Amino acid sequence: MAVSGHMLEVNLGNFQEAVIERSRQVLVLVDFWAPWCAPCRALGPILEKLAAEMDGAFVLAKVNSDENADLSRQYQVRGIPAVKAFRGGKVVDEFTGALPEPAVRRFIEKHLPAPGDDLHIQALDAIAQGRAAEAESLLQRVLGLNPKNDPARLALAHLAIQQDRPADAQAQIDAMSPTFQLETEVEGLKALLEFIETVRNAPPMAELESAIAHEKGDARAQAMYQRSLLLLLQKQETAALDQLIEMVERHKNYQDGLARKTILKIFALQGNQGPLVERYRSLLSRALH
Incomplete structure (x- = not known):
């Protein structure tokens, strides 16, 4: 039966509906307790207070472990109070014992949706x-x-x-936390912005292809590099990587291994996984050795 708007007494008969199904829409905390348990009497009011205060952010399901031994065994309750957090129909976190209110609040908040x-x-x-x-x-x-x-x-x-608003993209990256900026997808985005800036004043494709055919040394390497970036920005990833692999084979040391570094940045753009990355990681290894 309902104890309050966001707190329920739960047993084996209504557990599936009240906890499993309900947790597909909202966080459900299951509090395994017993009337004789002093730590349970300390923790219970904290959970009830937070359920009322957060007003629907989570549901508190109270399970009397003495009366529901089957549920306690099913969820491996070895000591009480035991609190288990359910999301999407399964346990996603838990703690045992009477934690102070700040710790309980932190436990709950880390499983709540962020604003927006x-x-x-x-x-x-x-x-x-x-x-x-x-x-x-x-x-x-x-x-x-x-x-x-x-x-x-x-x-x-x-x-x-x-x-085509690279400055706005860079502003969003700059506003990210330093830790998030290390994520592979962000690293790939940084590389993409670098590529866009590099080819902003690049010669036309035909001119670059002529330079590759007729120039030697650094001039040829520079044309190969710029052509690979133009191909990449035209969504021709395979052609771009082929050009860079050739550049590794012919101009490995140009600008301190620029071709190799660029290939690795393209891998980051691809999330460092997938058939394209696997294929060209092998080709890069062969080209280098």
């Missing part, structure tokens, strides 16, 4: 359907709610690049 997560999902859907202006508006609203939402900044940076 629903808008972020809508924005990604808009991007997938080609509605760039709508997506950008939604992502800006996300940042208004949570300026530290780095994934939203990443999505905005991608949109800015697609719309």
Whole structure:
């Protein structure tokens, strides 16, 4: 039966509906307790207070372990109070014992959606359907709610690049946390901005191909490098990598291994995985050795 709006008494009969199914929509904390347990009596009011204070952010499900031994065995409760966090129909975290309120609050908050997560999902859907202006508006609203939402900044940076606004993309990257800037996708985005800047004043493709055919030494290497970036920005990744592999074979030491470093940056753009990366990682190894 319902104890309060966001707190339920749960048993074997209603566990599937009250916990498993409910956790597909909202965080559910299951508190295994017993009336004789002094730590349970200390923890219980803290959980109940936070359930009321957070007003629907999570559901508190109270399980009397004495009366529900089957549930306790199923979820391997070896001591009480035992609190298990359910999301998406399964246990995602847990703790045992009576923690102080600040620790319980931290435990709960790390499993709650960040402000604007629903808008972020809508924005990604808009991007997938080609509605760039709508997506950008939604992502800006996300940042208004949570300026530290780095994934939203990443999505905005991608949109800015697609719309030929590299300065705006760089501004979003600069505003990301230092740790997030080390993510592979962000490293790939930085490389893409570098490539865009490098070819901004590059000669036309025909001129570069002529230089590759007739020049020697550094002049030829520079033309090969610029041509590879132009091909990459035209979405011709395979042709770009072929050019760079040839550059490694013929001009390995040009600008301290520029061709090799560029290939690695393209791998980062591809998420450092996938058939293209696997194929050219092998070709790069052969070219180097």
